[in-house]
Amino acid sequence: MKARPVDKFDRRRDELAESALLTLGELGYARASLREIAGNSPFSHGVVHYYFQDKLELFIYSIRYYKARCVTRYDAVVRDSASPDELIEAFAAKLAQTIRDEAPMHRLWYDLRTQSMFEDGLREAITEIDGTLEAMIWRVVDRYAELREAQPTVSPKAAYGMLDGLFQQALLAHTALGEPVLDQLAAEVRTVLPLLVR
Amino acid sequence: MKARPVDKFDRRRDELAESALLTLGELGYARASLREIAGNSPFSHGVVHYYFQDKLELFIYSIRYYKARCVTRYDAVVRDSASPDELIEAFAAKLAQTIRDEAPMHRLWYDLRTQSMFEDGLREAITEIDGTLEAMIWRVVDRYAELREAQPTVSPKAAYGMLDGLFQQALLAHTALGEPVLDQLAAEVRTVLPLLVR
DNA sequence: GGTTTTTCTTGACAAGTGTCAAGAACGGGC
């Protein structure tokens, strides 16, 4: 008996993951039911169980799928910047742009990361992704240090925590107050990044 | 007809708020049902509707009640430190201690803050509390600057975002890996706080 | 002790949920 085509099976799982991410970004984890997710897809709720063991497996698959989308977010900034000022400006602009363009995706990331403190099944995947996000931010800081001919003053983990904290505050403010707050994020990054090298 | 005793009414609301916070810290927002909350109290689920309009009002009351508990967390550190090094050590120790002693409370704070991006009804209260947490952190940074006879290098908002990001990373790591990670938080604070003044 | 008021319990209701499985619909092979 012929095995099912891998391509189609994975493609369908990816489609369901995209529907899940859409729903999580709109409603949050607490209200992202399988019927809501199915409602954001061309399928019915039963198809989720055809492709995934259960809801948790869908969510874990979705956030791993999400990872592949975003851990290279700032790599162009790192590659294309030829001076420290250029890198700061490009990085600040990119941070604001990604909040502006993909706010729901960022909200769902923080939501799921928070849920991982309550839901053992999410923790391994979230911890792994957080590690790749830390690495992503570290590539920015490290390159900035290189361009400044200086050394980073903090660890990768601390750099990620600090910049992620600024980003999260900007996202919260953006949710509450809208786009004007993003200028402040850019200003903060211009102040903070130089503090991270010496 | 005599009005109900205000003291008792408010006391009961506070008791229910404590049960709500206990449940939120244990299960997270998504699974904190009124029946679970009641199960963490001496009452039945019906009593919630006797004292609160609905579930959302209970949650908002609970986080405002929570605010009163924690926005003075570091004031003793600020008051009692006579040198920069003393303040840094006391602050680092207090951060680790509060994660060790009250991890569920911190988890629920981040959970509700995240939910406020999805739930309009939570946003005003969360934004207000975040503002008082920012002020709390600023008192630490400002005092540290004073002791160093220097000036802060960042805004209150940036200082809060950065230190809160470190704290949140420590909380996540503590949830996943346990207490040994708190030493790293202390080390990070020793590195980072000096960067915030000049 | 009786009455009134306050406080709380209990359970119903409607709606929603995740999971499962029967079987319909579709596609491929012959």
Added chain:
DNA sequence: GCCCGTTCTTGACACTTGTCAAGAAAAACC
């Protein structure tokens, strides 16, 4: 066109949920 396998729809099931209200229990008043 038929048969078989794959894919998907549909709806049932058991359970949970927030809210509401009847009425029990407790407390206060006289």
